[in-house]
Amino acid sequence: MGDIAGQGIAAFVTDVQQRGGRAEPLDDHRTVKVCGTDGVERVVRVRTTAGGPWLARRQDGIAGSDETGSSHWVFVDLGQTPPAFYVVESAEIEAGIEEEVALWLSERPGRTATGSHPIPLSGVAHGLDRWDLLGLDAVKDTTRTCTPTRRSTRRAAAPAVRPAAQPEEVDPRVAVCADVGGYRVQGRFDPATGALEITRGPMERRRFPDPTTAADAVAGFLSGDIESHDGDTFWRLDGPNALALGEYLARSS
Incomplete structure (x- = not known):
């Protein structure tokens, strides 16, 4: 199928x-x-x-x-x-x-x-x-043209004068992720402060003082139980080289 x-x-x-x-x-x-x-x-x-x-x-x-x-x-x-x-x-x-x-x-x-x-x-x-x-009609009209509707697209007409390109803002923090409870949770880890912010998934926008606290909070939120995890192994790099966060930090030190 x-x-x-x-x-x-x-x-x-x-x-x-x-x-x-x-x-x-x-x-x-x-x-x-x-x-x-x-x-x-x-x-x-x-x-x-x-x-x-x-x-x-x-x-x-x-x-x-x-x-x-x-x-x-x-x-x-x-x-x-x-x-x-x-x-x-x-x-x-x-x-x-x-x-x-x-x-x-x-x-x-x-x-x-x-x-x-x-x-x-x-x-x-x-x-x-x-x-x-x-809020829809009980009887459908099969003559209506049905086109796939995706996320809104930009208008075709471009401005006469293109604005000067702005420098792209780069987040210096390390992109990390974890698969837990059927979710892919993504975050950003700051090596300078040790803090980890959830950027996508359950508890999005929550900021934690360290990876372990973040791991326990996310896993506990999804399971409904008190969870205990090692943040160094719970999180991994979000990319092709999916090293565990702890291994990444050890190599970087």
Whole structure:
């Protein structure tokens, strides 16, 4: 089937446009900004299957973990012809995940709320074709021209006089990253002060006094537990040469 997630996004965008709305896939490719016929913009998280349950993350049930600010989830079933769409409010999905994960954790002490969480059809069936929740027409017009909508592009017309090029600002800090709980977390480490700032992912824009404190905070935020990590091994360079941060510092000293 190829890129199932991409096919689901494309099918959803097409239906939104044919129902009178606008849709703009965002950077993570699983979130779409939708503007309905009511003029209201909504952020929608899209999950796709071609058969079987949809997959969310156990962390999605943790309050405040949705960095997208979504109002709704849309579950796309490509196994049906035409594809079926189930629209459900984010608060409902997240509350359901929280409740089920709590039961799962209670079954075996020591588990942590990480990894994938299945969402069966029975949990979202009531959202079938609830396009009204997104401010869209119930009946679609297949004659509407549907063109892929991506991030806004610059206007074609260039200014008559080009402004003088400004020198590019270079961040002297070391770019680092970590994969934790299904997230790619990116940051910048300052060797001069030892501080680490999260630049993308959970806890974005938070600044910590050292890599270990940052690692414990990010991992604990995602798991909901008290975490203990070594910042030198938790973080690695964000680039082709993915050295552990501690190894990088040892080589640089």
